[in-house]
Amino acid sequence: MTTPLPSILLAGCGKMGSAMVQGWLAGGLAPSVVLDRHLSDLPAPHRVVRAVADIPAGFVPDVIVLAVKPQKADGVLAELAARYPQATVLSVMAGRTVASLEAAFAAGATATQPTIIRAMPNTPSLLGAGMCGLYAPLTATAEQKQHCDSLMRAVGETVWVERESLIDAVTGVSGSGPAYVFLLAELLEKAGQAQGLPAPVARTLAREVIYGAGRMLHELPTDAEELRRNVTSPGGTTAAALAVLMQPEAWPRITTDAVAAAVNRAGELAG
Known part of the structure; x- marks a missing residue:
């Protein structure tokens, strides 16, 4: 029982x-x-x-x-x-x-x-x-x-x-983290529409890719970096996108700054 x-x-x-x-x-x-x-x-x-x-x-x-x-x-x-x-x-x-x-x-x-x-x-x-x-x-x-x-x-x-x-670090990474993922889904959906996809199709694509990638991260023992590399063929479409996202002032800097902002705010809320 x-x-x-x-x-x-x-x-x-x-x-x-x-x-x-x-x-x-x-x-x-x-x-x-x-x-x-x-x-x-x-x-x-x-x-x-x-x-x-x-x-x-x-x-x-x-x-x-x-x-x-x-x-x-x-x-x-x-x-x-x-x-x-x-x-x-x-x-x-x-x-x-x-x-x-x-x-x-x-x-x-x-x-x-x-x-x-x-x-x-x-x-x-x-x-x-x-x-x-x-x-x-x-x-x-x-x-x-x-x-x-x-x-x-x-x-x-x-x-x-x-x-x-x-x-406070937990707050910045996982407590607030779902909002970061939801924002990514929102932005992917809008980007798909900007490329001509109908809104329902862009919405489905954005949500399902996050769901599928999340399952891989959850169920496979493979490190996230290796999973990313496995998707990225040299000179291919993913590599072209990552060349933009991985610029020093793009995702690497923005993600670090975003988590730090959440951590700092958690400290400000301390009484």
């Missing part, structure tokens, strides 16, 4: 929270509560509440998952701290450091501090194809880490980093 996922109290159910919830429900989530002002309902035995005061008496989650907007989190955190002073907390908020979250919890006037583990998932979690980086302080127990890992593995793959600062 499959072991159920840990019970959770999910604070915030926006796009990322919703993506994770769908995967968790499919994975056999233990009875849980979602704290959100907009979500309409969840299948029993799970519940939706609008405020911390509405959480059922006696409900103690295995993990509190923080998915609220980083800039609006402190009030909710203080309320949760008063009710669950020794909680295991999994934060998926970009930029908010362990130290800043501990300070917000301390505002709840509790004598003890929760254990805070940080995670940076991405939106393909909606399809069970997410990628999540996690960081845990030395105070986290093996059981606490396992609870958090099992939740994120239910919606994709996980990697753990040894330094908290590397979560």
Whole structure:
């Protein structure tokens, strides 16, 4: 029999929270509560509440998952701290450091501090194809880490980093990464139309080439550079395109700068 996922109290159910919830429900989530002002309902035995005061008496989650907007989190955190002073907390908020979250919890006037583990998932979690980086302080127990890992593995793959600062790098590469791929699909579609392809054909070509290439990267052990070389015949059409894309000021520079911008913004969001 499959072991159920840990019970959770999910604070915030926006796009990322919703993506994770769908995967968790499919994975056999233990009875849980979602704290959100907009979500309409969840299948029993799970519940939706609008405020911390509405959480059922006696409900103690295995993990509190923080998915609220980083800039609006402190009030909710203080309320949760008063009710669950020794909680295991999994934060998926970009930029908010362990130290800043501990300070917000301390505002709840509790004598003890929760254990805070940080995670940076991405939106393909909606399809069970997410990628999540996690960081845990030395105070986290093996059981606490396992609870958090099992939740994120239910919606994709996980990697753990040894330094908290590397979560910002995870944010820049994989947390924001799907948007980079979607932009590539958008641009390929427009480029195909510029070459005379009907819009539906250009759309199909752009999406399917990204899907197929993604599957090769996922399922084959071959390095990405070698896969690129295998497609590129000397003097051929792909080589002509790559000669443009691989100019020093083109993709090599732009990609590095884009990821760095996301990493820097994550640092700015830290409280």
